[in-house]
Each structure stands twice: as C-alpha cells, then as structure tokens.
Amino acid sequence: MAATLLGLCALLAAPAAAALFPDCANGPLANNTVCDTTASVAARARALVDALNIDEKFNLTGSTSPGVPRLGLYSYQWWQEALHGVASSPGVTFAPNGDYSYATSFPQPILMGAAFDDALIHAVATVVSTEARAFNNANRSGLDFWTPNINPYKAGRDPRWGRGQETPGEDPFHLKSYVASLISGLEGGPDSKFKKVIATCKHFAAYDLEDWGTTDRYNFDAQVNTQELAEYYMQPFQTCARDSNVGSIMCSYNALNGVPTCADPYILQTLLREHWNWTGEGQYVTSDCDAIQNIYMPHDYTATREQAVAEALKAGTDLNCGTYYQTHLPVAYDQGLFDQSVIDQALIRLYSSLIRVGYFDPASATPYRSLDFRNVSTPESEALALKAAEEGIVLLKNDGILPLSLPSGRKTNITLLGGWANVTTQLQGNYFGVARFLHAPLYSLQQLPNVNVRYTSSQGSIQFPTTGNWEQLVTAAEDTDLIIVADGINTNDESESNDRYDISWSPGKIDLINQIATLGTPVIILQFGDQLDNTPFLNNPNISAILWGGYPGMAGGDAVVNILTGKTKPAGRLPVTQYPSDYVNQVDMTDMNLRPNASSGNPGRTYKWYDHAVLPFGHGLHYTNFSVDVVASSQTTYNISQLVSSCDRSRYKYLDLCPLDSFQVNVTNTGSVASDFVTLGFISGQNGPRPYPIKELVAYQRLFNIAGGSSQTAALNLTLGSIARRDVNGNQILYPGDYGLLVDVPTQATWNFTLSGSPATLDQWPQRST
C-alpha cells in the first residue's frame, strides 16, 4: 500500500497535460484489441482492462491518471474546463507567449443565455471544441471537458447562488434548448462515430448553493420533492443524457434527500442509466472534486473511508476527481467491499470514452487531429465573441438617451466611473482562459472618434464606506457632457464557494450615484455581473439608462460601446428574474421549494411562481418598438389520445418530444430602427395539479434585423411536453383543459386552445425504492 502510494505520488508530479496518444502501431498495446480499429468499442475497452493488474486498475480511477507505463498507456489528465472558451485548468496549459498562449474567450453563459439564440450557442461551442482539439494536438490539453454547468439558476431558484453566472438562466426549457445546442457543438453531434471532445453535464443533481451560513456545498443535503425534482432540477440533465447522449455526467458535492449524489444508485443507475437509457459506449460519471471524500465527511454517510469509495463505485461513479479512490479503493477491495467486476465496469466506461474520441485510433481517422493554432482565436471566432456579447446585452431602462447622439463637430466629454470601467479578467467571470485581448469599457470608449473620455484610476472604485475617494468621484462628475457608471458586482462578490447574501447595490454606491445624478448631467449605468435590485435607479428620473452586461468576455467593452452608440441594437432578454432586495429575507437559500409556501414564508421561486419581480424574466427593451400577433390557426382544439397516437414514434423516441403544433407569430417593427427581436412563448392554464404556475416558457425564436416598418414570422414549435405537467410523483401528464399561449414580456398577444379527452401519461417517473 505504501509503495503504491509512493509510486502514485511520483506520477502525480508528472506534467499534467501529457496527453500523448498510445502508440498503437509499435507500442506494447499494438497487439491488444484496444488498438484494433475494426473491433467494437466494447471489445476494445474490455481488452485493455483485461490487460491490467488490480493495482494498475486502482491507479486509473483518479482524475490525474498515472497511466500504465509498461503498456505504453501514458498519464492522462481527465480534468479540463471550457465553460466559455478553453480555460485554464489542471489539464490545460497555455504557452507563456506565442502559439497556444491564448484562446477565444466568449461571454459567460448567463449573458449568452440572454441572447435566446440556440444557433449562436452551437456556433460558440463549435469554436470551443475546435480550439480544444488544437490544444490537444499540441499536447496542451486532454479531451475531456467538465462543462457545461447546467444546474438551473437560481437567480430564479435563488439569486444568491455564486455560480449563477455559469448557467444560461433560470428556465428549464431554455436550459434544455441551450444545452442541446451546446453539446452538439462540443461533441460534434450525437451520431458521429468519433466525438470531437467529451462534454460533462454537471452538477448532477440539485447542486444549488456554495456557502450560505453553516451550509456549504460539501455538507448540503438538498430536500427536493419528487414533483419539483422531475419538473425542474432534473430537466437539463434529462436533455443531456437522454436526448443529447452527452459523454459524461458529474455527480455533485451535495446530498439529495439524504443520499450523497455520488453514492446514490437511484439517480446514477435508476434515473440516469435505466430511465434515460444513458448506456451508450463510453459514457461515464465523474465525481466533483473530492465529492467521494464528502460521502465520508462531512456527509457522514458511511462509517469508514473504505465504505465511502465502495459505495460510490458500486452506485456508478466511475471516476474520482481527486485521489480518494486511488488511496482507499485498495483497502476497500481487501475488505471485500466490492468485486473486481465493478472497477472493471468503471474502467471500461472510461476507456470506451477515450476510444470514442479516437484516442487509440490513427491520427488519420478523424479530421480533428490536424487542427492547430491557426484554428485558434481566428478573426471569425473573435467576431463571434463580440456578437455573442452584443446579442446578450439587455437594455433595462432608457429615457431616450440611447442610442447616444454624439455631435461630430466637437468632442463629447464622457466621465467614466466605477469598478467595471477598466477591468481585465473580470470580463471573463470564472473558468476562463487567456484571451488575446480584453477590451474593457474604458478602452472601447476611447476608440470612439469625437469622444473625450475622462477617467483616472481613482474613479475605478466606488468605495463603501466612502472614506478617501468620495470627493474625487463627485468632482470628476462635474462639468462633463455625460456620466457613465460601469459597476455592479464581480467574482469577488459571487463565485465558486461564495454565495451572495445581498442582492442590493451597496448603500455607498446608491448614495454616490444618486448624488452624482443631482448634478444635472445625464447618467447611464452599465451594470455588470449578475442581477442586482435596480429599484433605486429605475425610480430615479435623473438616471437616463441602464444596460445589463453580465460577464461579457474578451470583447465585452466593444459590445457595450456598439450598443451605446447604436451601431448594434440591443435585443437581449433577462434570462433570470430580477428580485427585490428583500427577497433574500423571505426565503432561506437552503429551501429548495419552488412553489410558494405560506407557512415557511417562501414567496415562490422563478417567474413561474413569483410575480413581484423588479424586472421580470424576459424583460428587455429595444431602440424601436415591436408588435406581435399570433397567426390564427385552423385548429383550436386537440384531442389528447389523437395527439399521442399520431406521433411518429420512429422519429420521437419519447412522447414528450412529439409535436403539438407550430404556432406562427408575426413580429412587426413599428418603429424606424432595424433590430433583432426575441420571440418568447409561454403557456398558461389551470390544468393538472394545483397550484398552477403563472406561466411557463415553451418556445423561443430570435429574429434578426427586422427593418423598421416590416415584419418577420417566428415559429413557436410546441411539443406534448410543452404543455404537460408533473404530478406529485413526478409523472408527466397531458391534462385536458384550456390553455393560453402568451407571447412576449409583457404579454402582447395570446392564443387560446383546448385539449380534449382524457389525461395521458407521457413519462412515468421512477420512484426511489425505500
């Protein structure tokens, strides 16, 4: 045991990104079936595992895998990150300069989610996987990327969550559409023989807080009822596993209803592998980093460390991020806590996944092995990073000052204040790589002709208490043409292991900004980071405009300035609810319930159950006005049994994916400025189990560049799943009754229809055996 550990330690010290491919032509494995490209994936993986002795098997269960030198199986780092671009992580090494010293850095998902543009997401993910392959070919990255984070945010479920920025928003339909496009872009499509890279949907499941009071992500036991587990928390993972056949799933730190997720056969076997048929070749579960340790401590779910690793392995956690498996599986095995077949199954899954990315195939087998740095951070990719930010930025308030009218005859003096004015890596939020450039608002404003930007570093921080710089800030705001405050929150306020307690602007910032607004000069607020309660500025008539820019990535400043000047027209929509400050006092962060509860005081979570938003999910202004009309359909009643029986089950494997109808929406730009428009369709009705949600998003389509005075048509394609609801047992049922399709936020048009007949079950939810 000691010898094994010492050997392991030596190997752990090896370069992390030694992602060399085994030499299947002349290496020790050349005659092993794993190198036989004509054999089945299963046979190849089985042959490799059969060649290992038991100590070698233990060594291969950790994220920093030492490989098997005698077999020419090199060390491999399973842990790469690429949340919004290839990101610094244990397996990714950027060069200090020159080639491979940078990669394209897109906006954080929370801003890309605001674009409501699935094609954009697919394009972004395609760039990311291309750059990932280029890095891999240069031996600077592995092929497994532990992205996306697809836990539903949470600015809906809870706005305090420190990792909301990593997600596209609070709505499960939105997340499902987004993640399907993303995985397709990362992995190269579900049907290809070779995966481009392996994506990992995380954190499975009900991972929902970082550190809130005495509860943290390591000790949190999320109590979720079956209805909301099925309808909300599990939905994005259903898409990942069942519909997108993602290569990997990460089990989470928390426990779910008493069981640590990495040791829970109900979610890892019954739900994931049996109910969702996630049994394709090379699909594996990894633990979050040291989530296996968590099973033992702090969850106290097992009495010993050895029981913890054995329970996790048997439940179906194939890989351990960390060293707990490598350290404790040997003793657990000696104690007879699991059979060798269990570790074999885990390793077969892991190595099947590498076979699926061509790890044991000749370079010529895939087009990906020829990608190199010429394919990284190309002008097209960087333009896409700008476009993604522009599409996501949301115009929250505008008294007409925007787009800016900058006279050409003279310089306009713009005083720039705030902590986001001259940021660098904060543009990228968390999980980021090195970008070729990082354009802050200051830089991008300075590129404008006819503008004189007034900025000194002392204006870059609005301190609270204000001791020290209050006077400088007020003085700087005097005698200028325009004041732009670039502020909000950043990753010092919200991040991994760091939830927020407050969702209000700090008192000092409110005091300062509103005092500056008394000077008579127009004030524009650029709010970055996640949502804050903007009430003090929305209510102040001296604040002319507010833009929300999230974490906009490498070209973030350019995107904001293009919106300010009207070069690009804003059309993003809030992907989350903007809650009032007092919301955080009304419900514990640990309370997972979405539905309002009078006895606990929970006022409800997400726009589906809470209707006192400062600004609602879907809010977003334009530089023009739009009207929408649902095109009258010939059909206003649908018979449930007929809907089910007429579904083409060869095409739609699951009933919830069967079409209901495609509703056409005419969108007319009634103003004069061409602009994109995000068409949002919600369903409402009083059907199925009480209480009824206010409304639920069921479709969206972004329309592009609708000229003033002209129209375009959006197709809102509803499925049976769109209008079905989950009962208390999690079963998805289509209920007869009257429904309304509500278009836009606030609702501009409604189309009513009726479902007749008897309820039909679309999905029978498996119950946890007790």
Place this chain on the structure above:
Amino acid sequence: MAATLLGLCALLAAPAAAALFPDCANGPLANNTVCDTTASVAARARALVDALNIDEKFNLTGSTSPGVPRLGLYSYQWWQEALHGVASSPGVTFAPNGDYSYATSFPQPILMGAAFDDALIHAVATVVSTEARAFNNANRSGLDFWTPNINPYKAGRDPRWGRGQETPGEDPFHLKSYVASLISGLEGGPDSKFKKVIATCKHFAAYDLEDWGTTDRYNFDAQVNTQELAEYYMQPFQTCARDSNVGSIMCSYNALNGVPTCADPYILQTLLREHWNWTGEGQYVTSDCDAIQNIYMPHDYTATREQAVAEALKAGTDLNCGTYYQTHLPVAYDQGLFDQSVIDQALIRLYSSLIRVGYFDPASATPYRSLDFRNVSTPESEALALKAAEEGIVLLKNDGILPLSLPSGRKTNITLLGGWANVTTQLQGNYFGVARFLHAPLYSLQQLPNVNVRYTSSQGSIQFPTTGNWEQLVTAAEDTDLIIVADGINTNDESESNDRYDISWSPGKIDLINQIATLGTPVIILQFGDQLDNTPFLNNPNISAILWGGYPGMAGGDAVVNILTGKTKPAGRLPVTQYPSDYVNQVDMTDMNLRPNASSGNPGRTYKWYDHAVLPFGHGLHYTNFSVDVVASSQTTYNISQLVSSCDRSRYKYLDLCPLDSFQVNVTNTGSVASDFVTLGFISGQNGPRPYPIKELVAYQRLFNIAGGSSQTAALNLTLGSIARRDVNGNQILYPGDYGLLVDVPTQATWNFTLSGSPATLDQWPQRST
C-alpha cells in the same frame, strides 16, 4: 461650495503624516493664546477656534485635516492605529528600510488577554506609546491612536465575530482591568499634565458583528435591553471614560435600539459625558470611518445627507473619519440645521486634545519629544513581545508528551504540517505594522539542536477538498518521530467585515489529521487564530497534545517552541468560551441577548449564561499540578449599609469601586516543575433579579514561577461592584444574600459569605428619554 471641495481635494492629496508642530515661537499663531503655555487648555483652544473662519472650521472636521495654512496650522492626520504595536494606517508611515522601517509587534489582544496579567499589558502599552512618540518625532505618525477595540468578545457574546482577535476576551471584568492598564500605558497615566498619546476606546457601543447574512456592521440595529446594556456592553466603556479618562471615544457603525450611535445624544451626551463625567479637557468623540454617512444610508435615519451631519454634530460626534462632515456641513449650516457654537465646541474638544499632547508647546515641555528610533524595537521590547506570547499560550490537552523530551544523542525527526507552519504576517493578525522579524513555528523549530524538521511548502496547506495534496501530506507523516500540525484559522477566515459562519474545523482537516493520527506517531496540534471546536481532536486518544496560540506576534514561533520544549511553562487561560460547532445553529448572530431564551432557542452567551462549553472560559493546563485554598477570613458576613457608609469617598469617587474585602488564596505547586499560575476568582449566588448567572469573574492575579512543592499567595480584591447586579432598568444594586467565591477553573476552592441588610443602589442608570 465647488471651490471649497476642490481646495479640500488638493489638500487631501498631501502627505498623510505631515505631523509638523505649529511654530509657536515665530509662526502666525505666535501671538495667539493657543501658544501661551501659561493659559488654561480651554482658553488656548478657544482662542485658536476664534481665529478661524467658518469655511476653515468645516475643513477641520475630517480625519484628514487640511489644517489652516494661513495660520501655520499644518495638515494633520487624526487616524493612527496601534492595536498591538504601532501599525500601518493612514497616519503611520514606515520607512522602506533602515530607521523607522519596523516597530515591535506584540501578540493580538486575544492572546495577551489569555495571560491575565495586567502588569504585562501596562508594559506592552508603554512600549507602544514610546515607539509611537518616536515615530511622531520623525514625522511618521500623528499622536491620536484609534485603539483599543474594547467591545466585549463575543467568542462569548458570539464566537463568529470577525474581530474577536482584537479584544482581550468575553468577560467584562477582565476587559475593564485590561483596558485600564492599557490606557494608562498608552496615555501615560490619568494625572499627567501631558498625555503621551491619545487612545481611543472603540466602538461605542454594541458594535458586534461584521457581515452576517444580510446584516452588516453598517446597517445593523443592535437591540439590547437596558439590563444587559448596563451590565455588559457598556462596562468597558465606563472604565475607559469614567475611570481612565481616556482621550477619545469612537462611535460605531451600528444603530443601538434604533438610533445610529454617532447621532445618539443618549449615549454620547447623557451616558458618556453626563453620567460618566467624561468632560475633561480635550476629550473628543470620533466617528468610525464614514459612520456619519451610515446615518443617512443604510440606516435611513435622516431624510437628507445634511440632516445626518447636523444630527451627528449636535449629538456630540466631534470628528468624522471620512469626508462627509467636510462635504455636507457647509450646506447643512446654510440650511440652519445647527449653530456655529456647535462646531466650535467640537473643534475646541479636538484642539484641546492636541494641546494635551503638547502640540502647541515647546519640545522641551515633555520628555516625549526626544524619543527616537533608538527607543524602537529594542531588545527589551522584543523580549517583551516574546514574553507576552508565552504568557498567553494555553495548553488545551496533554497526555504527557509535553514538555517534549528530545534525546540528545540523535536527531529527532519532526514532521511539520499545516497552514500556520510557515506563516509571516498572519502571526500578527490584523491592524499590524512592520516587524523586524516574524518567527513562524518552522523557523523556531529549526533553531532547536538535535531536531531535524521535515517540511516542504506542499505541507503548508491542508486543502479541502483535498484534491492535489492529500497523498503528499499522508506520505510526509510516515516514518517520523513526531508530527506537529500547525493550523487553525487566520484572517482569511475571520477579520474586519468578515464574520465566521462556522466554528468547526473543516471536514477535510478533521479527516486528514485523524487519518495521520492512525499512523502510530504522536501528533501535536498547534491551533492558531480564534477558537474552533476541538472535539474531534480532544476525543481522539491518538492526538497527544493541543496548544492554542491565537495570533502570537513577531516572536510567536519562538514562544510556541519554548512552551513545547518546556523552556517556558504554559499558564495561559482561555479568555473566551470554546463552543461546540452546533452553537452557531442555535442562535442568530444578530440576537444580542446574553441570557438564555427558550422561545428564541438562544442557549445563552458567555460562560455566565452557557454551560455546555467544549472547553470553558478559564481553561488551561500546566506542566505541573496546583492546589488552591482560600485563606479563612475572620469575616463571613458583611452589612450592606456599613459597607457603603465606611467607603472612603475621597478615594473612591464611585460606590462600585469601594472595597468589599481582599481574599487571600494560597496556591501550592504540588508537582515538581516551577510554573506560573493564574488565580481566577468568580462570584456566584442566587441574589437579585432572576435569572442568576452561573458565575462571574470578579478578580484575578497571575502568580509567577511558583517552584515545585512551594506556595504563593494571591490577593483577590473584591469591590462592591464585584458582587452587585444590574436590574432591568440597568441600576446597579447590592443585594443581601449568600455568596460564594469560586477559585480556579474547574472550581478547586470556595469561600462562602453573606451580605446582610437592605439592598443598596450603587449606580442609578440613566434612561433614554422617550
């Protein structure tokens, strides 16, 4: 107004520490009475203020004072810090190297409090004020020091408080004794014509949390009942103001029972100046930094910024740390919100205080002006820093391994692990200066002969989750003679604006340390920072010893190693309660009540009201054993009216200070090793208003170097205040009944006596007018 602001800004940019003395011989003030050393302090200050115009007066109300150039009154920085040594702060500038590049750095107060040695505190404070004067003479510091922090901790009131390290502990009697010695050392005694420096007792009052959920120190409205306000929260300030005549008091960020303290005439006038007679020359109140802004926002106590500054000035806040006074007083004055006499009074107090430190006197008037760097960080001062740490360190557990027996014939291998092994400035906690050296445990262990210290930087961090270094740590702990884990918490876990939510060791540390303890090698834990629940290690027989070292200052490592080897014998006592982890779930941090409350679930705070400690207040082991006996007194009954009437009121101005009796305690070292012993005396009884405290500290005396087999006698001097109690109106009353004097923790001896007669009121507490 704009011109004033611009001028102010220019002045604010001047060097902060321009503490030049006015030229009273030839400068513009030479003929002003302020320079007449024969005039009264009041007349001198009045004359200076009379020479000012109203704009100059406004400018002088901020902590960064621009002075009055036309009068030769130089800029002055009122804000210096010296919590446990001259500290980096706006007014203190250390030289980059050479003279004045360092100062003596003593332990944090929480560790010096554990020494229970008032003479030590006086000696430390004397060094600090000497070094402060030397820095001032070199124009590297002002003469006002915003120390001590004397809010009762709070590991009693609440162990989560992020600034507990700045205080001597949880017991008000202990704090009062400590602070009286400290102020005497800093200011040079209450009766001297010239003060050495001006100390500032802060934060007045009921400042009690940093940032806990949505409550922070800026918006906290502390709800304190009159009884506990009088008996607990106000007691240290009573000593500062009434008994020690401290030069300055700082009002706090929080509100107290609805009123921001800096705008509260009840505490600043009625209590402080009227009830406690704090009306000596040059005694002033400063606000905490931007506490004036807080009155307006977030407290929303006034409708305008101008009302906030006027209310504060009128309530008796003389100086504003920050610029809110300087900015907003002019408009408030124009609005007629206060008379010029109010600002005159504030300035007279401020400049009287500078007169009291000899600011307008010739250098020859005081011995202090000749101090220079030869008086800084002297060998004696540095030895005192070591002694202070040694006296404070508390031995929490010992199975006999300590003191270490290090064989001389061979090298003993000591493996050192943990985040405190090789710290630098963490030795100093917060509010620290530059030290000539910083000796971490690693350095000091390496100085031992016959010891081979095994340490690599990878052993310096016990990460949780443990990914990455778990194996290295376990491997490092193999095949060694002794394992020392130097860990705990530090200022990343607890600090200003940062309360703790947890008081437990992290699960990863518990897992790792207890796993290492299975290796068969003795394990010693050095726990630094504030208290953690040590249950997992106290209960583990494989953990041989635990020392608590707080934040031990520049010589911290030397002190710990001297204790480990037995060169110095431990005799410190816990100045706070060590609570179980679950305590934090039982009571909100915002709940200020000390008494248990069944309906709120509050289990009680401090050892007076809570008896389920992991380790109690006063706990501390020795390398020998002691027995104690109270020497039988002739008197066992005291008549209350006789006690009151026999008090020499010319000597004791306040009844609570009158003596009850001096109880002699024989302390015998029953072992063989000479050791100090802290004699702690508590009172208990069932008298006065219910509920009754478990016991209350009333006297302590540290005895030095008691030889094995010999005895020394401690005198526990009780006053009438020692045994009086406060009723619900805050009145201090001596109640007849039976009392017990309990000696040591756990109690080793008890002396019972009786008070006869009728209750007598010692202090009539002023009520807030409603």
